[in-house]
Amino acid sequence: MDLKEKLIILSDSAKYDASCSSSGSTRKNDKDGIGSAAACGICHSFASDGRCISLLKILMTNCCIFDCKYCINRRSNDVKRAIFTPEEICEITINFYKRNYIEGLFLSSGIIKSPDYTMEKLIETVYLLRNKYHFNGYIHCKAIPGASESLLKKLASLVDRISANIEMPTENGLKLLAPDKDTNKIDKIMKTVKENRNRNFAPAGQSTQMIIGASKETDLDILSKSSSLYNTYNLKRVFYSAYVPVNSDKLLPSIKMPPLVRENRLYQADWLLRYYNFKVNDLLDSNNPNFNILLDPKTDWALRHLEEYPKEINKASYYDLLRVPGIGPTSAKKIVSSRKYFTITFDDLKKMNVSLKKAKYFILCNGKYFAENKSLRKETITTSLLLENKESTDGLKQLSLFE
Amino acid sequence: MRNVYLYDGSFSSLLYLVVTLLHSSLTPADIKSYEEYQANLLDNAISIKLIEDEIIYKSYLNKLSSKVMHIVYYVYLSSNERKELVIYYFIKNALKYKDEIIYRRNLNCVNEALKLSKYVGSENHKFKGFLRFKELDNGLYYAEVTPNNNIISLLAIHFKDRLRNESFLIKDKKRNIYALKDESKIYYLNDKDIEKLNINLSDNEKDIEELWKTFFKTIAIKERKNKKAQMNFMPKRYWKDMIEMEEEYENSDKR
CATH class of the missing domain: 3.20.20.70 (Aldolase class I)
Structure with a gap:
């Protein structure tokens, strides 16, 4: 051979x-x-x-x-x-x-x-x-x-x-x-x-x-x-x-x-x-032992805890920032180290390369929400996220392939 | 008239020019290397006499931390046409804000400098993986790359440490420059220095390439096929210099 x-x-x-x-x-x-x-x-x-x-x-x-x-x-x-x-x-x-x-x-x-x-x-x-x-x-x-x-x-x-x-x-x-x-x-x-x-x-x-x-x-x-x-x-x-x-x-x-x-x-x-x-217990429990196929686990968690949102970017603790969908350790660190020197706006977040696609529903920048209507409704956010989110539509396609 | 200041294209001259401008309170509309500058009726192109006193340079540059200098150097390696101006404003603000500068993303020059240096860093990282050497019949390891930024020196240093007992030559096809590592030294050459490059592969080179292409094909799980993910992580512009992708590149729409 x-x-x-x-x-x-x-x-x-x-x-x-x-x-x-x-x-x-x-x-x-x-x-x-x-x-x-x-x-x-x-x-x-x-x-x-x-x-x-x-x-x-x-x-x-x-x-x-x-x-x-x-x-x-x-x-x-x-x-x-x-x-x-x-x-x-x-x-x-x-x-x-x-x-x-x-x-x-x-x-x-x-x-x-x-x-x-x-x-x-x-x-x-x-x-x-x-x-x-x-x-x-x-x-x-x-x-x-x-x-x-x-x-x-x-x-x-x-x-x-x-x-x-x-x-x-x-x-x-x-x-x-x-x-x-x-x-x-x-x-x-x-x-x-x-x-x-x-x-x-x-x-x-x-x-x-x-x-x-x-x-x-x-x-x-x-x-x-x-x-x-x-x-x-x-x-x-x-x-x-x-x-x-x-x-x-x-x-x-x-x-x-x-x-x-x-x-x-x-x-x-x-x-x-x-x-x-x-x-583990934050994410899953015996009543809810499997992940939502359509949403990532963090977004899913945030939507189940909407009463805690929106979080003010200029005040929220590092650990609270980490729980905002779309914000990871790199972005959270950038936010925490920058806000000592200036008040962060939505434009600044874009400059800092913080992805707002998911985050925007869950944050305030200097008191401002990204949209006029501040009422956070689970269904509205879920629908917009699913429509915007390529990953979940790909997920749907894959799902239909093996079910 | 726009005051455009010219320099010889080297990193040290750029730093000297920036310090000269700051020290003389001159504000440039642009800074360009002689090579890249194209004369223009609206411009006042100036070759300024650089300050000769070393102590003045030190009084400025010693205030910049190594972190800031690292960013400045990476921006200098970028191919962005505004890079010199970004460096001028970044240094100006770094002298004012010291190490806080890197957190002041709301300033445009800081935001741009960090983005450009990050781009150079990530392109360097990608090529550390995607560069491919071929063994030539004279024992030299030869690679061709087409990077967007001028990262050949960063790559040469990386491979010099890894391939201590080998000699290698890396060609940047976009800029027609070469990095040659022989013994423990790196030499930077251009087309004029290299009369004729004989690229004759060593005897078993094709066999080893064949083994690699075989491995590359076999290791993919066909039930998980995902060309989009492959393309995201490894965009097409890298393919032409990677032997395992050459064939697919030739058969593809080359845009």
Whole structure:
């Protein structure tokens, strides 16, 4: 099998991993080395599905002793299998890096022989890349659940980011769809990484991924899981991957298209947890366990709390500004630092590049509302937002595709 | 008559000219480089004698923080035709408001300076990702870019750190200027310095390009196809210099 065919098989089976982030590390180049990491991360291209390509995302092998229902590489599937040698992975990575195709490597793998054996092979590859090829670019590597702690530590000391995918938000979901996987083993990895993390041990931290829509969990289940992961293990990111139906199985939902709008809502809500001081209970509860498909979670929240609006831009606290739809941390900081020196008007907000499309319904600038009529009615705002908002009309189209 | 002050196009001359104007209480209608200035009957084009006393320059420029100087330099790299005037007014106000200047977005010069410097910064960031090197048969790594702003020096510094053991040449096709990195030095060249550029690819270059194009195609999930998002993040003007998009660019409506 030639290199090109291997690359097709092993990138095709790696593509369902959503993470391609190359941020969070400031690894420097050394005297004889090649590469460095950029703290902000760099996107090198965008695939035809609109996703960023930053890292060479491949599996070491798609052979696997596990039989997870949702996975294309499960043992019981009749698919072409391939294995990269460590040298092959290093050569492709270096050749791609020198031409500035990529920011680094994202290496994952099916499980061959045993978790320890697979982990040893991953370590061998990354060790070669760092020490023989003197590669100082970004490396994200998957940790194999069930491998020994000493191997995990060895791997984490070579890479920038390490991750173990939790896949399903509840233990029941995992038992049902991934009978070979065990949440305890994933927890153990996360705990070890959290306790040992420093500038020479996974400096860019750890992340994980959940598949959305392959099992019956609600958005509330998913977001609660994310929130507890952020709090317990200081994860950098939880990625959400809309389930793409690759296998047919009576345990799997029969959908044609991945639930992309739902995935997007979860990302938006995830952002609200990490950067906007929202709690899961602000957004969802048992009476209301799933997100509104038509409106983003923050707008939806604001419309349910209209009595608190409009907020005066020149007086509202930083945290109140963050809760205004359309205003994010960058805009809120600009507003707070500028209003010390002058009174902000709607024109000034435009100059500051603050998006008013959603915000205008929820704010006052120096006592003025954007329209004559100040009465805030939920229905009026909702209708205007939906009419103005491209995203939700796109959402409607997608919705009609898979329902 | 509009008083248009001329300078040689370099960053230091521009700073010296701005200080000379401020120190002599002269208000420019415009500032232009000799190269870009086009004579006009309404203009009074002036090549002013710059102040020679270094101490006067220092008394002005040392008052500007590194944050402000960073913005001034990025505005200078922009291709906006008002950039010199924006710099003049931005520096004038920065001397008055000190570091508060960057929060005074209600002043037009501040708003414009921040927008232009942000544009240069974000274009630089994009090209750090989208630039593509090809390995030539003499071992040189060669890239062509067509940026809107004059960011070749920013790119050269970025890649000099990453590709420490490689020599590279980056060509800005819009301005016909080159950045050559050899050993640990960067040289800036123009067409006159480069007699003939032989672009002969190394033996395995096509194979590696083919691997990359293969990866690029395979990594996309067809059930999630979204060309609009792709185009938003990576507008068409970048495509012609990116090997994975070349073919699609050739087959597309090139506007």
